[in-house]
Amino acid sequence: MGKKENREKKEKRAAQPATSVEPEPLDRKTYDRALADLHVELVHLQNWVTATGAKICIVFEGRDGAGKGGTIKAITERVSPRIFRVVALPAPTEREKSQMYMQRYMPHLPAAGEVVIFDRSWYNRAGVERVMGFADERQVEIFLRAVPLMERAIVASNIQLIKYWLEVSPEEQTRRLASRIEDGRKTWKLTDMDLKSYSRWYDYSRARDAMFDASDTDLAPWHVVRSDNKRRARLNIIQHLLDSVPYERIPAKKVTLPARQKAGGYRQPDYPYRYVPEIY
Template structure:
């Protein structure tokens, strides 16, 4: 049975043009090598890197995060996607539940949605009051200033997708058993409020696009190009260098020393392929 790369399974938008899957995989492999170099530099220097991904439903956040993390160590690159807050967390200072997940030395933390939920879905869907949303927008630059001042490199990405492309992607989830889990009742409610989200996004940018923690907007109408562009941008914004490593050579294996394979009734997995 032919193997299928996980990225082949993604239905690419019409805007993909002549950018073939072969070209995409070639560039992605090259960037993965650089991400490994970045990982080794982060471990060697104790760098703390925090990357935030925001955008509308179907903008491609999850696929981008997978493209970043598929060839690096999960012990270094940690993805944070928090569920809805508990009753206890609702009683805390709003950003409090996110702060314990910030990176320590030698770590990369990627937020698949972040504290900016308050500026987006919570505001649009009425899960917070207007006063709470405005208070958040006033306070978050101070929080991010403290994060950056502590030595964290903070990168914030907004994935921008068109109305038509979002519709196409969400429709593709309806009858696809691999993707149906991505489509929730909340997604359907959110879909109908495109311009409410546009206004919320505009307010968010106006209040939180600061010199010390700016927003970077990626056109994600083509998933492949967006992934490559974002990874390239991350690599350009972190001043990493290749860390020297010793030449690797496999040692010789030990001699059998009389060992024989046991006559044991192993329960083998059926070989259907």
């Protein structure tokens, strides 16, 4: 794809406003085909990041059940974890609580040739910590005043910062959290904190609004994604990510498999290997 053609496609997509009409469900075959094409482009993006030493930081925020984890998995499942690094920090230790708030996040920012994805981020202070009382209003206000300055410093160090907020409806959140109760594969996703957070929908709405007001800047804007339809949301985010990074396809070297060495007298030993039972 030529530079001009690629740029024109990006500009055309950017000019199209998001629709408020709920689209038809996306069938699995169509989704898989579109995702496979996007995965190829993510590999090209990875090659460009490696070749140029680019630094990309992607922040994912949103309510519980909005689809952050599934989206991050869709982005990373076909690229190298050495290049695309996911950061999902646990609750802070007592030592970390005594540090400057941003201190625990700074070491995870990308170095040259890395894409770092934050599955929740420093915006915990503006969201869950504020709503659940882990941070008082003074701490939150200090954070909201400081975060644009901190993000200005991040961008000034040649890190491309891309922030996504996944917006889910109350009805869809209820359905997804209920499925975590019923599906044995998902029970680990539902914590006591999720249940407490679920009951405070409008407290989270107010916290989100204040966060946007303070940190939705021209330098580091928030990109909001309607995520009631998981498949469409994932595809839209990946396409937006690709459109947001000025990557170019790096010409690939022609690869051929070398000739395999001759046995040179080697014989398979008569060894009692402990094979895994072939049940399936």
